[in-house]
Every structure is written in structure tokens, then in C-alpha cells.
Amino acid sequence: MHITVDMNLCESHGQCVFAAPDIFSFDDEDYLAYDAAPADALRDRAEKAAAVCPVRAITVSAGAS
Amino acid sequence: MRRPAPREIVVVGASLAGLRTAEALRAQGFTGSLTIVGAEPHLPYDRPPLSKQVLTAQPDPPGTALPLPAALDARWLLGRPAVGLDLTARTVLLSDGTRLPYDGLVLATGSAARGTPAALAVPPRGVLTLRGLDDALALRAALLPGRRLVVVGAGFLGGEVAAAARQRGLDVTLVEAAAQPLDRAIGSAAGTYVGDLHRAAGIDLRTRTTVTGFRAGANGHVTAVELTTGDTVRADVVLLALGSVPATGWLAGSGMAVDGGVHCDPYLRALRSDGSVVDGVVAAGDVARVPQPLADGARLTLGHWTNAVEQGAAAAATLLATGTPAPFTTVPSFWSDLHGARIRSVGLPAAADEARIVEHDLAGRHLEVAYHRRGRLVGALTIGRTARLAAYRTVLRDHSKPAQKPASAA
Ligand SMILES: Cc1cc2nc3c(=O)[nH]c(=O)nc-3n(C[C@H](O)[C@H](O)[C@H](O)COP(=O)(O)OP(=O)(O)OC[C@H]3O[C@@H](n4cnc5c(N)ncnc54)[C@H](O)[C@@H]3O)c2cc1C
Ligand code: SF4
Numbered sequence: 001m002h003i004t005v006d007m008n009l010c011e012s013h014g015q016c017v018f019a020a021p022d023i024f025s026f027d028d029e030d031y032l033a034y035d036a037a038p039a040d041a042l043r044d045r046a047e048k049a050a051a052v053c054p055v056r057a058i059t060v061s062a063g064a065s
Numbered sequence: 066m067r068r069p070a071p072r073e074i075v076v077v078g079a080s081l082a083g084l085r086t087a088e089a090l091r092a093q094g095f096t097g098s099l100t101i102v103g104a105e106p107h108l109p110y111d112r113p114p115l116s117k118q119v120l121t122a123q124p125d126p127p128g129t130a131l132p133l134p135a136a137l138d139a140r141w142l143l144g145r146p147a148v149g150l151d152l153t154a155r156t157v158l159l160s161d162g163t164r165l166p167y168d169g170l171v172l173a174t175g176s177a178a179r180g181t182p183a184a185l186a187v188p189p190r191g192v193l194t195l196r197g198l199d200d201a202l203a204l205r206a207a208l209l210p211g212r213r214l215v216v217v218g219a220g221f222l223g224g225e226v227a228a229a230a231r232q233r234g235l236d237v238t239l240v241e242a243a244a245q246p247l248d249r250a251i252g253s254a255a256g257t258y259v260g261d262l263h264r265a266a267g268i269d270l271r272t273r274t275t276v277t278g279f280r281a282g283a284n285g286h287v288t289a290v291e292l293t294t295g296d297t298v299r300a301d302v303v304l305l306a307l308g309s310v311p312a313t314g315w316l317a318g319s320g321m322a323v324d325g326g327v328h329c330d331p332y333l334r335a336l337r338s339d340g341s342v343v344d345g346v347v348a349a350g351d352v353a354r355v356p357q358p359l360a361d362g363a364r365l366t367l368g369h370w371t372n373a374v375e376q377g378a379a380a381a382a383t384l385l386a387t388g389t390p391a392p393f394t395t396v397p398s399f400w401s402d403l404h405g406a407r408i409r410s411v412g413l414p415a416a417a418d419e420a421r422i423v424e425h426d427l428a429g430r431h432l433e434v435a436y437h438r439r440g441r442l443v444g445a446l447t448i449g450r451t452a453r454l455a456a457y458r459t460v461l462r463d464h465s466k467p468a469q470k471p472a473s474a475a
Contacts, residue, residue: 026452
């Protein structure tokens, strides 16, 4: 699974961090960091994160992790 | 109790909550017929940008359409509101006389802007409200640099419009009845912080003040606003930002409990006036009045984006459940963007009786407040410190679980 976040759209809402803390986190300056190739077992959580992002910055796609 | 899964679902309200419920119904395996009814002529669009980028972006406002999944396979009946509900016959009546039968019904009619206070005469032209896309485009067209805007009500929506207009180069007066903006929503310390942001941006914030009347020119257009202080403030445009009211008018007489929103049980099932569950009817989004564990189980409507999204998924699950569904216990959250400050919140600050300031730095644009109710954490709010919200949310999630025993400690 592959994850991309459009950092031009991201407004640090944090919803993805709440939904999938194994994939998304913030640094001290509220800048988003994320695992671009998480394990496929995290797919549901990744999709939940994409669904709750208010600015739809997150794209989840299939692919080898 | 087992009951048959529905075959014919009608969703009333074609916006965020309605769309997300419909999407979740399909994602959760519903293959029957799906009809979505909307009062507005528009396909679903997103409202948060309406008080932000739609007012400020140049040269054109950004698109706000919500993406429609290809596999939704829904029938859209737009531009004709539902005007009645017959729970016995299981039909929804539309304004054009159409009667839609259902065996599953989703109430997602959201809320509407509160209008002019009854004490004031019918306002002149140029006195606007903001809820929908058409309202936002009309307001945008009126926000010309150099004009004077008076915003009545310094809540999130009023504050954001004031900030957007200031950014566009208007003279802005923001009138607020309470001692600080957002006093009831986020407490006086955070409200004062927001007031300071407004003043620093050059907005003329008048607290403890309300409007007593409007003045209009010969052409019937507003020219000034009269205030309780005795002052008269000149205005080319006025926005009434006095909060919102759940859109339940069409449910009057249906036998359902709809004062202050559609009353729901913890599974988002709608309730009758006698408190009994209406089988096959769920509510989601701004219109739903749902028990909130963080407010000791009081039924509240929450006018927040994330709430509509999460309730949509939960309402779909309840509607499709053939056994006992799972209760909805998600931790609420909301945001607001003001003068470049990103206000982010989890839980229910409005339910608190105490606000503890953890960090307060106006110059550095940082704020962290923890909200407690009888000593127990019920919410948190940050500016520039979203990273810290995740830990609060973890605690709040535990506090939101349905109580195993009454009044759990911590
Ligand atoms: C200007 C603005 C800015 C906002 N900013 C933020 C923000 O920054 N952060 C945040 O968390 N939240 C924000 N919100 C709140 C957020 O947009 C709402 O919580 C969300 O839109 C709720 O979705 P909903 O589908 O429940 O209701 P709505 O979006 O109100 O949709 C309800 C729909 O039902 C339709 N309808 C009403 N009556 C009928 C009827 N009888 N028959 C058929 N259709 C009907 C309405 O026309 C409407 O399209 C903002 C709201 C507004 C208006
Ligand atoms: S939810 Fe969206 S906007 Fe918020 S931090 Fe994650 S990617 Fe950014």
C-alpha cells in the first residue's frame, strides 16, 4: 500500500493522526510526517484517515509495501 | 432482536452527512435502491470553505464540490425539499407532491442560519446570512475593498467572515453580545485570545453589545447599524451570524421528538416524542441530537464537519444492522481558521466548568487549553499545537466509552 499526502493542501487538522497514529504523526511544529509505505494490514485505518481528512489531502493506493 | 435488512433507503439532505451516510451504506454492502433528496439545486458541496477561501481567494473562488464515488448508484432528487413524513405509511412527501416509500430512512437535513431576531423589524437589503453556497457567493460579491462590513455575532462563522473581509481590505466591525467572542463555546480565556487576534488584525470588536436596529437609504439598502451602546456604525454590508437552528420544520407533526434537533438514541436511531425508537429511521450530522458521554449523556447537536462524517458512517451501520448495532461514541472535534491561527479542538469544551490554560503565547500564536467538568477531562483546544491534541483525544476516548458503572472515576 502507498500513501501520499498533498502537503500543499494539508492544514494540520490532525484527523489522520487520530485515525491512524501508526501511519501519521506531527513534529513539534505541527508539520505532518507519515509512513508512505505502511503494511497492508493497516489498509482500513489508512482509508479511514483519508475519509476523515477535511481537505482530502490523503491518497491511498494499492502496491507493494 | 433481528429484523430484515432494508431494500429501499431514502436519504433526506444532500450534503455532507447525507452523502457520507449513502457512501457508507454502499461500502457496507447495501445493494438496494438509494434515493437522495436535497432542498438545494446543488450536488453535495463542502461548507467550511464558504466562510474562508470562498470569500478570500482571488481571482476566483475555489470549487467546493464534494467528490461523488463512482459506485454510489443513487437517484438524486434535487431542488425539492421534503415537506412531510408519514411514519405509519413509511413515506416521505416532497414539495412537488411526490411520495417516496422507504423501509430505511436517513435524516440529514443539517441546520439553517438563525434569522433576524424577532425584536428587529424586517432588515433592509444588504443584511445577509451565510449557510449555503449561494449565500457565500452573494457575500463574496459584496465584500469589496474599502467597503464597511458589520458582522453581528462573533462565533466561529462570524469571526471567520470578519477575518476574511479584513483580509480583503474592508473596514470591519464585529458586534458580540457576550464579554468575549466564543465565551460559551470555548471559555473566556480562549475567547479573549480570539478577541485579541481580531483586534490585532484591525477589526473593531464591540463586546457586550447587540444591535437595536438598521438604517436604510432611499434605495432600501442598509446604511448603518444601531447598537445598544447608543452608537451608530455605518455599514455597506451586514452579516447576521447568530448561530444555526436544526432543519426539522418538515418533521413537525410526524410524531418524532424534534425540538432542538432530531432526538436520537446512542445508535443514532430517531426517537418518537414518547421516547420510543422509530424503527428504520436514523439521523446524522448537524440535525442529529445525540447523547454525549462527555456531557454526562445530555443530548446535543454538534455543528461540526467531523461529526457529520463520523455519524454518517455510524448511521449507515445502524440502519443495516440485523442485530444490535454498536453505539456511537466517537470523540467530537472541530476547527476554525482565524487570521492564520489554526484553532483545533477535541472533545466538548462547551460542556466544561473549568478551563486550564497550559500555554498562552499571543505573539507566538500558541495556545493550549484543557477543559474539565467536575475535575474530569472533557475537551482540549490548541492553536499551533495540534500535535498535542492526540494525547488528549486518547484520554477522551476512554471517557467516551459507555459507562460500565455510573460515574466512572478519573
Ligand atoms: C460557512 C460555514 C463554515 C463552516 N466551517 C466549519 C469549520 O471550519 N469547521 C467545522 O468543523 N465545521 C464547519 N462548519 C460546519 C459544517 O459545515 C457542518 O457541520 C456540516 O456541513 C454538516 O453537514 P450536514 O450534512 O449535517 O448538514 P448541512 O451541510 O447543513 O446539509 C444539510 C442539507 O440538507 C438540505 N435540507 C434541509 N432541509 C431539507 C429538506 N426538508 N428536504 C431536503 N433537503 C433539506 C439542506 O439544503 C442542506 O443541503 C461550517 C458551516 C458553515 C455553514
Ligand atoms: S487530516 Fe488531512 S489536513 Fe489533517 S493533518 Fe492529516 S493530511 Fe493534514
